[in-house]
Every structure is written in structure tokens, then in C-alpha cells.
Amino acid sequence: MxxxxxxxxxxxIAQALDRDDLPLEQALRLFEEGIVRLRxxxxxxxxxxxxxxxxxxxxxxxxxxxx
Amino acid sequence: xxxxxxxxESALGVGELAxxxxxxxxxxxxxxxxxxxxxNFKRHSNGHWYFSLKDAVGQLPAVVWxxxxxxxxxxxxxxxxVFARGTLSLWAGQGKLQFMVDAIEAxxxxxxxxxxxxxxxxxxxxxxxxxxxxxxxxxxxxxVAVITSGDGAAWRDIQAVVQRxxxxxxxxxxxxxxxxxxxxxxxxQALDRLARWGGADVAIIGRGGGSREDLWAFNHExxxxxxxxxxxxxxxxxxxxxxxxxxxYVADERAATPSVAAERAVPVLADVQAGVRxxxxxxxxxxxxxxxxxxxxxxxxxxxxxxxAGRAVERRRARIERVAGRLDALSPLSVLARGxxxxxxxxxxxxxRRDAFTVGEPFDLLLTDGRVTxxxxxxxxxAPHLRTG
Numbered sequence: 001m002x003x004x005x006x007x008x009x010x011x012x013i014a015q016a017l018d019r020d021d022l023p024l025e026q027a028l029r030l031f032e033e034g035i036v037r038l039r040x041x042x043x044x045x046x047x048x049x050x051x052x053x054x055x056x057x058x059x060x061x062x063x064x065x066x067x
Numbered sequence: 068x069x070x071x072x073x074x075x076e077s078a079l080g081v082g083e084l085a086x087x088x089x090x091x092x093x094x095x096x097x098x099x100x101x102x103x104x105x106x107n108f109k110r111h112s113n114g115h116w117y118f119s120l121k122d123a124v125g126q127l128p129a130v131v132w133x134x135x136x137x138x139x140x141x142x143x144x145x146x147x148x149v150f151a152r153g154t155l156s157l158w159a160g161q162g163k164l165q166f167m168v169d170a171i172e173a174x175x176x177x178x179x180x181x182x183x184x185x186x187x188x189x190x191x192x193x194x195x196x197x198x199x200x201x202x203x204x205x206x207x208x209x210x211v212a213v214i215t216s217g218d219g220a221a222w223r224d225i226q227a228v229v230q231r232x233x234x235x236x237x238x239x240x241x242x243x244x245x246x247x248x249x250x251x252x253x254x255x256q257a258l259d260r261l262a263r264w265g266g267a268d269v270a271i272i273g274r275g276g277g278s279r280e281d282l283w284a285f286n287h288e289x290x291x292x293x294x295x296x297x298x299x300x301x302x303x304x305x306x307x308x309x310x311x312x313x314x315x316y317v318a319d320e321r322a323a324t325p326s327v328a329a330e331r332a333v334p335v336l337a338d339v340q341a342g343v344r345x346x347x348x349x350x351x352x353x354x355x356x357x358x359x360x361x362x363x364x365x366x367x368x369x370x371x372x373x374x375x376a377g378r379a380v381e382r383r384r385a386r387i388e389r390v391a392g393r394l395d396a397l398s399p400l401s402v403l404a405r406g407x408x409x410x411x412x413x414x415x416x417x418x419x420r421r422d423a424f425t426v427g428e429p430f431d432l433l434l435t436d437g438r439v440t441x442x443x444x445x446x447x448x449x450a451p452h453l454r455t456g
Contacts, residue, residue, distance in 0.1 A: 003207045010346045017353030020360070027357050034350040041343045045336065047235055052226055054217065054240045055264060063264040065239050 006041050010034060085159035092164075096155035101166065103127065103151070105143045116142060120151060120166065129153070129166040138248065139171050140283065141182035148174050179279055179286075186288050186313055195295040196316040202300045204320060204331060205268045207339060210237040211332050212267035212299075214257040217242045220275035221304065221325035228329035233336040239267060245274040250284030258293040270297065271328045272314065273304030285312035294318055304328035403435035410441075421446050 001009070013034040017027055053065035072079045079087075103120030110116050114133025119126050129151060131139065143149050153168035171178060190196050211229065215221045217240055229238050241260055244253035254272070261270055272294065274282070284290060285305045294301050295317040303318035304325040315321040322328035395401060399409065410418040411431045418430055424443045432439040 003209070004205060007207070007343070007346065010343075010350070014346060014349040014353055017350065017357060024357070024361060027354065031350060031354045038343065038347045038350070041346075045235065045340055045343065050229070050233070050235045050237060052238045052240075054242060055212070055260060055266075057260055057264075061263075063260070063266070065237075065266070 001040070003041060003044050006037050006044075010037050010041070013037070082159060085157055085162065089157040089159060092155050092157055098152065098154060100150050100152050101127070103149065105145060105147045105149055108143065108145055110142060116168075118143075120149075127166050128158075128163055129168050131168045131171070135169040138169075139178065140286075141178045141185065143171055143173060143178060144181070150174075179283070183286055183313065186286065186291065187316060189288075190291060190295075190313065190317060195291070200295075201319045204300050204302070207334060208236060208268035208332060210239060210267045211329075212239050212241055212261050212264075212270040214241045214243050214254065214261065214270060214272040215274050215325070216245045219245065221245075221273055224275070224324070224326045225271060225329040228326050229333050232330065233333045233339070235336060236333050246277065246281045246284060251287035251290050254284055254287075254290045255293045258290075258297055262296075262298050265298075267299060269300050269302065269332050271302045271304055271322075271325065271332060272318070273302075273322075273325050273328060274306070275325065276306045276310070282306050282310055282312060285314040287313075290314055291317045302328045302331055400435065403433065406435075408439075409433040421448065 013030045016022055016030055017034075022030075051065075051067065053067050056064045056066050058064065071077050072084070101120060103122050106119045106121050106126075108116065108118040114136060116131040116136050118129050120129050121127070136142075150172045151166065151168045152170040153166050156165050156167055157163070158165040173181070187196070194200065213222060213225055215225075222240060226238060229236055241257045241264075243257035244250045258272070261267065273285070282305055285303070291313045294303065294314055300319040302320045302322050303312070303314045304322040304327065305312045305314060306324075308323040311321075320331060322331055403409065409432070410424075411433060412418050412423065413430070416423075418424055424430070424446055426443050426446060429440055429442050432441050
């Protein structure tokens with residue numbers, strides 16, 4: 001799941017939890033999933049390992065991003 | 068000795084003279100700008116352009132060799148007033164003057180605008196500039212590719228902006244030559260690499276400010292088509308705010324400058340973090356609300372139950388009281404209270420009839436407030452007279 005998809009899923013879960021017709025057991029399961037997704041999203045942001053590289057294509061057509 | 072051609076003996080060949088004339092003409096008129104109207108323009112299949120430059124008095128045959136024609140954005144229109152730069156020469160074979168042109172500038176917006184408009188119209192007609200084709204930029208890219216010169220201001224500006232906004236984004240330069248004759252081919256090659264590499268979420272293509280000629284590669288048809296064919300969203304960022312290029316029209320988004328492109332491509336990390344935190348808050352709020360709602364529902368069930376239970380008890384109590392009233396009315400104790408007494412034998416059995424008594428035998432009299440021991444004196448067969456009233 002990409003970061004974008006993770007956030008979209010979280011949005012979906014928050015909206016589902018706002019609904020009254022969702023059975024309580026399901027609401028709890030969704031909440032648990034939401035917590036997992038939140039951790040994933042926060043982990044991605046915590047990485048903060050931005051790099052600056054230059055793309056190099058070798059003679060045999062292999063790409064390599066070099067610092 | 069005679070100077071060549073000064074006597075019949077030293078007569079020059081035609082070609083020889085033409086050669087001298089060509090040399091002296093070229094030496095006398097090198098790299099001149101000439102002003103005139105274009106007439107009889109012909110584009111030869113070998114790529115050379117032939118036309119005449121003329122004004123009210125004179126006419127000058129002109130040629131643009133194919134290698135020079137490639138650098139001129141568009142052929143001039145018939146009758147167009149132009150400035151042509153070239154070298155005056157002689158076409159020996161025809162014995163004619165020939166102006167060898169290597170650059171043409173039209174008055175006003177000129178040839179650049181003409182070429183621009185023609186290409187724009189073609190791309191418009193093919194739908195390549197349509198708004199419907201434009202793809203949304205990813206909100207949270209992990210890798211941003213930048214197609215520009217590694218030595219240029221654009222690359223430096225983009226790095227600075229990304230560093231400031233979101234250090235977690237990977238920035239990958241795909242180097243390209245961004246001005247001069249090889250720029251279009253170099254940009255197309257970089258776009259092709261970007262597509263084959265497949266490692267970026269969004270791309271920025273552009274360069275810093277420069278003259279119209281400097282930016283011209285971004286008005287090249289091959290570059291425009293490669294941008295339109297790019298598999299990921301492309302932001303174009305060419306020159307300054309006022310510079311519009313064909314690439315801007317086919318790109319998914321146009322940024323006024325490379326710095327603005329970087330801002331569009333990369334979110335501010337703090338904003339994203341705040342967004343994630345807000346989502347977390349919404350999740351727990353939603354769950355808390357849900358639990359509150361369930362609690363209220365439970366309480367209202369409980370209240371209903373209590374109410375109903377209370378009513379049931381009340382109904383039963385009323386019934387019990389009714390029964391108790393009746394029981395009370397029937398109770399022997401209330402009879403005793405009215406002044407009657409119950410006679411009971413030694414075995415505790417009520418002595419209800421006269422044959423239960425034996426003269427001289429003791430028996431108990433049960434009264435409303437106690438017991439009295441009595442003895443049978445005599446037995447009378449008559450029924451008692453009860454006083455009434």
C-alpha cells in the first residue's frame with residue numbers, strides 16, 4: 001500500500017466509524033486496522049531519508065541512481 | 068610581366084575571375100544584416116531554402132543552406148519583412164550574386180511566434196493540450212525526477228525548495244542539455260529514460276530563465292510529444308513567469324519557475340505530519356463517540372427495564388393488597404375482634420358443636436387479645452339468641 005493509499009484508507013475508516021449503522025464489532029475491528037495504518041503512515045514520515053541522486057544508464061540499459 | 072587580365076596574353080578564365088570575385092565579395096561583406104522583403108520563397112527537397120530579398124530599388128538572390136535552416140524556427144512568409152544575416156557571395160555557375168543566409172529575424176513577434184502558433188495548433192487539434200488529459204499530481208510523492216541541466220540554476224533551486232519542504236523525498240536528476248541545437252534530442256532522451264526507469268512518481272522538466280532562443284528547445288515538437296507521452300505526471304517549469312512554451316501546454320501542470328514546480332511537487336512535511344495526526348484524532352474521536360452512543364443506548368434500555376419492572380411490581384402489589392383485604396375480611400382474628408370467641412379442646416381442635424363438649428371438662432377460649440381456660444358446666448341443646456343492633 002502506498003502512503004497515499006494508506007491515508008485514503010484511514011479517511012475511509014474514519015468515515016465508516018462515524019456511521020451509526022455499522023455493527024459495533026466491525027467498528028472495533030476497523031478502529032484496530034486504523035491504528036495499524038496510522039503507525040505505517042507515521043513510520044514512512046519518520047524515515048525522512050531524502051536523497052539527491054543522478055540517474056545513470058549503463059551501456060546495457062540498466063538504471064542506477066548515483067549520489 | 069603583366070597583372071592578370073591587364074593584357075590579352077594574361078586573360079583570365081571565366082571561372083578564375085568568378086573565383087576572385089567570390090573571394091573579394093566574401094571578404095568585403097562578411098556576416099551582414101540585410102533588411103528586405105521575402106519574395107519567391109522555395110523550399111527545396113534537399114532542405115535548402117531559396118528566395119529573394121528585395122526592396123523598392125533592388126533585389127538580392129538568397130539561400131539558406133539546410134544546416135542553417137534547421138536553426139530557424141519557421142520559414143518566412145512570402146512578402147514578410149525580415150532581417151537576414153549572411154555573407155554576400157557569388158554563384159559562379161550562374162554568374163549571380165548570392166546572399167548566404169544563416170539567420171532570419173522577422174519584424175514583430177516574427178518567426179518564433181509563427182512556429183509556436185503552428186505547433187500549438189497541431190497539438191491542439193490532436194487533443195494533446197486538452198485539459199481532460201491532464202493528470203492530477205500525486206499528493207505524497209516518494210521520488211521526484213528532474214529533467215534539466217545538472218549545472219543550471221533550476222536544479223539548484225529545486226534542491227533548495229525540496230530540502231526546505233520535505234527532506235524525506237528522493238530527488239533524482241536526469242541530466243539533459245537544455246539549450247542549443249542538441250537540446251531537443253537530449254530532452255527527448257531524458258524523457259525516454261524517465262519512462263523506461265519507472266522509478267519516479269512525478270517529474271519536473273525545465274530550466275532557468277534565458278532568451279527566447281535559449282528556451283526554444285521547450286517549443287520543439289519532439290519534446291512536446293515526449294512530454295505528452297510520459298507515463299507519469301509532468302510539471303513544466305521553463306524560464307520565468309512570463310515565458311510560455313509548448314511544453315507548458317502539454318505538461319500536466321505548468322509552474323511559473325522551477326522553484327514553484329518543486330513546491331507543487333513536494334508537500335511540506337510538517338503539513339503531512341499534521342494531516343496524519345488529525346486522521347488519528349478523527350479515528351479516536353469517532354470511536355469515542357461510538358462508545359458514548361452505545362453507552363447512552365444501554366442506559367436508555369436500563370431505564371426502560373427499570374420502569375417496566377417497577378410497573379410490574381406495582382401491579383402485583385395492588386393484587387396482593389386486594390387479596391390481603393379479602394383475606395383479612397375472612398380472617399377468624401377479625402371475627403374475634405368483633406367479640407366472638409373460639410372454643411378449642413386440649414388437642415387444639417375447635418369445639419364447634421355441643422357434642423364436642425363434655426360437662427366438667429376444661430377447654431380454651433380464644434379471644435382477640437388472649438386465651439381463657441374455661442370448664443363446661445352444662446350443655447344446652449337450644450340455639451343461641453344473638454342480640455342484634
